[in-house]
Amino acid sequence: MNTLAQTTENALILLFTGDPELWNIIAISFSVSLRAMLFATPVALVLAFLLAYGRIPGRRIVISIMHTLLAIPPVVVGLTVYLFLSRNGPLGDLRLLFTQTAMIIGQMVLCIPILLAMGHAAFQGADRRAWETALTLGAAPWRAMFTVMHEVRFGLLAAIVAAFGRIITEVGSSMMVGGNILHYTRNIPTAIALETSKGEFAQGIALGIVLLLLAMILNFALTVVQGKGVITA
Amino acid sequence: MMDQARRPLLRYHELEKRFSGDLLFEIPEFSLHGGDCIVLSGRNGTGKTTLLKILAGLIAPDKGWVECGGKRYSWPKAKDHCRRNVIYLHQQPYMFDRSVAANIDFGMRLAGVPAPARRRRTDEVLAWGGLEYLAGRNARVLSCGEKQRVALARAKVLSPKALLLDEPTASMDKEACEKAYFLIKRLQSEGIAIVIAAHEPQAIRRIANRLLQLDAGKLIDQTVLKVSDHDDAPRECFRE
Amino acid sequence: MAKGTCPNVDHGPMPSEGRFHMGTASLTWYSKNLTKPFTGFARPLANVLFIAAAMFPGIPGYADNTTLRLATTTSVDNSGLLPTLIPEFERESGYQVHVIAVGTGKAIQLLRNGDVDVVIVHAREQEDKLIADGYGVDRHDVMHNDFIIVGPMNDPAGIAGLTAAVDALQRIADSQSLFVSRGDESGTHAREKQLWGLAQINPAGTWYRATGQGMGETLQIAGELDAYTLVDRGTWLAYRQKSPLTVVVQGDERLLNYYGIIAGNPAKYPDINYQGATRLIQWITSAPAQRLIGNFTIDGEPLFVPELISR
């Protein structure tokens, strides 16, 4: 049996000798999650803005639903998306099950509540004068929205980082709707699950290290960026 | 009346604002003329801020319409015309989290002014406000008085027809007040209509050519009280 | 990780028509113009997200017929057999095969739903039902191996060396020795239930643990718990190096494990890739593929007996 140290050593060797299989999985993970973020972020942030600044009827309900969805397990999302995309489901005709698109949809469902909840909190904390000042200086409402976004950018970046952190590490949804297909829908988390089930712990640890490094880089970057902001009223 | 000769920049009609059913104010008619310097007084909570924001098109009244350039507009259409002509300055002006120069640049960029012209005009207005030494500094860290002057410069550079100032000197010492008033007077002399809200109007009475008081939901014109000691001509009001 | 080749590291599945591909020039144009409404911090962020997304392949569905979806049991995939076979088939046929490794029960369900084109499974009763219901066609035997019962070295139930699987289970139940079951409606689980039925035992109690997981996980759990479990020989050979367990029962007729390949019925789902499925069935039952199966070994031990060559 491998010891922990041995496994980690093997993992580092795999990682830095550029094992193509490993890097392929890493590339898929990033490709899928970045695309999910690309589609989800603009929609979610604009919605969060509207929830905070617009007089949308029932917005309290929407917000509490979002907070509830924060706690939803990825497998439940996976199952739901699966049922929608399966041939007999309402979207079965699109033939999206076991594609990267299906994974992207699942991950969007997972990250939108985070973006909305944290984005909403950030906008809520923004000074309303920013919005009014932008308007009175001639900004159209949508431009004023971007101005407010710029003012609360650190809160929004934190939301984006948290959302990305959730989807790059989730296994339940990707496994269920992606199918863990080699070179196509096998991403870091599903690969870890698979390798662990095969007893290939070194592979699992190597991929785990990638996730850990990523989390570290993101958080350092966030800290550095936030350090530059001026926090006065 | 003096304003019959000239056409107002904006004329507001039948403004009415309520908060959760309670009437805040009801104003049959209010007009803004170039060169006006109106002091709007009233006790705390009478609705001065709310009125200014309505005039600037930032919030909608419950009723009312606007006459602009000979045409009549009702809300929400009216707000575009208000926003286009009027700039509102918060009691404590909001500074975007960027440099002073970038704050001043903000509105011109939105208006699509080409970059070289923007740079030139930013420099001009910085000099106008005596703010050159602040140009590169983050606007968030400025003092209240400095922020007020940057806000004036930021508004002036857009050449608005009217400027609405919400208690501009509330948290300033005498010197900062003087500096701000100096700039306000210069703006007025350039033909920009000025409305200043203040619950304690004595200090700025001397630069006003119209005195209005918001009281119990009505806008009362008290200019007559002032007519005896002042000429109507706009420039007269800051000669002393 | 599978030791197979990696033909297209960066691009996912092979290119097909209608895919959304972007040149560098258009990429620059898009990042310049589509992200124009974003100002301040939003602009670079939008650019980064956009370029990152555009660098990777687009959004193919399964509209094209160059991909073939094969659902199979984990034992066939994790043992390394499929990673050896599939690239060969892909090379010869031009199809891109997407392997979805799940339990037999789920694989059959996927075929029934029309979510995959073809399955390789090992649970004859369920297979027959699938065909009887009209969801599966063209079933062929592909290969077989056998199940074995593995258990701890000290053999608390005293069954080492038995061949009769039913007797062995009887003794495990009698001695209340720990037994770990897949409990996931896989082919292995189906066989296990069948054997318990033959022994007229309803396995329940603290000694009987269902994992609800794949064969590999179940073997690992049995290893940690010093328990008995039923396992297919393929998975066992792949895992035995890492397992503290040992083979206790093997060689019973009732432990033979047949793998069959079944295509989805195009009469039920006209747009499944029936052509591809047929091609795979033809290929996998052909002499060269059968030879590949027969020659597949782990540590020098063959895992599967090819059906057509053995007969």
Ligand SMILES: Nc1ncnc2c1ncn2[C@@H]1O[C@H](COP(=O)(O)OP(=O)(O)OP(=O)(O)O)[C@@H](O)[C@H]1O
């Ligand atoms: N968004 C709002 N919702 C409900 N009530 C409001 C809202 N905005 C203002 N009010 C109420 O309307 C009244 C007028 O407020 P406003 O800020 O216009 O007063 P003000 O005359 O500017 O007072 P001050 O001299 O203290 O600045 C206050 O009673 C205030 O509580």
Ligand SMILES: [Mg+2]
């Ligand atoms: Mg006020």
